[in-house]
Amino acid sequence: EVQLVESGGGLVQPGRSLRLSCAVSGFTFDDYGMHWVRQAPGKGLEWVSGIGWNSGVIGYADSVKGRFTISRDNAKNSLFLQMNSLRPEDTALYYCAKSISVAAKNAFDIWGQGTMVTVSS
Amino acid sequence: EIVMTQSPATLSVSPGERATLSCRASQSVSTKLAWYQQIPGQTPRLLIYGASTRATGIPARFSGSGSGTEFTLTISSLQSEDFVVYFCQQYNDWPTFGQGTKLEIK
Numbered sequence: 772e773v774q775l776v777e778s779g780g781g782l783v784q785p786g787r788s789l790r791l792s793c794a795v796s797g798f799t800f801d802d803y804g805m806h807w808v809r810q811a812p813g814k815g816l817e818w819v820s821g822i823g824w825n826s827g828v829i830g831y832a833d834s835v836k837g838r839f840t841i842s843r844d845n846a847k848n849s850l851f852l853q854m855n856s857l858r859p860e861d862t863a864l865y866y867c868a869k870s871i872s873v874a875a876k877n878a879f880d881i882w883g884q885g886t887m888v889t890v891s892s
Numbered sequence: 893e894i895v896m897t898q899s900p901a902t903l904s905v906s907p908g909e910r911a912t913l914s915c916r917a918s919q920s921v922s923t924k925l926a927w928y929q930q931i932p933g934q935t936p937r938l939l940i941y942g943a944s945t946r947a948t949g950i951p952a953r954f955s956g957s958g959s960g961t962e963f964t965l966t967i968s969s970l971q972s973e974d975f976v977v978y979f980c981q982q983y984n985d986w987p988t989f990g991q992g993t994k995l996e997i998k
Contacts, residue, residue, distance in 0.1 A: 816989040866936075877983050879981075884935060
């Protein structure tokens with residue numbers, strides 16, 4: 772069974788850091804691009820960051836560029852999102868999502884259940 | 893950044909009727925367009941990619957069309973479980989989503 776399981780969310784003060792993880796199983800991880808997508812409470816979907824199969828292609832939304840860093844460990848079937856200088860507007864449910872193919876710029880066919888990040892003093 | 897605009901924000905249709913949802917891109921995205929369905933409290937589900945290809949397990953009543961900047965998701969013969977929220981997404985560049993269309997029972 773294909774599974775994406777996010778972890779690492781929580782309550783954090785503005786300006787602090789948090790590291791999200793996504794553990795993957797059920798498919799060959801290094802055959803696919805991977806992404807982080809977030810959804811603020813009651814709002815729509817916002818793409819945050821994406822990474823190609825071998826980390827050679829990486830992209831960020833303008834809203835997080837310079838503050839967030841995406842990475843992956845293909846040996847451990849894991850995706851990460853290092854979030855620094857967090858702001859209240861970063862408060863959202865963060866989803867890990869799998870590209871439908873090796874290309875990083877892609878649609879997403881599998882999503883995790885999400886991990887909630889709340890930025891508040 | 894490619895801006896995706898969905899219309900209408902809310903669409904009221906009767907069960908058994910057809911629904912037509914629109915999505916417009918601020919610049920051409922070719923056919924690099926996907927549609928997702930999201931039931932409240934659940935994870936988004938991929939319906940359509942490549943503008944018109946149904947994802948695995950998606951019923952035939954869902955169909956997509958369009959290219960360039962104008963796209964349409966059509967749901968024929970609406971079922972009760974279809975009255976949820978739909979998002980479009982372009983992936984011709986780094987992905988961006990539309991703001992969503994809520995399909996409600998008329």
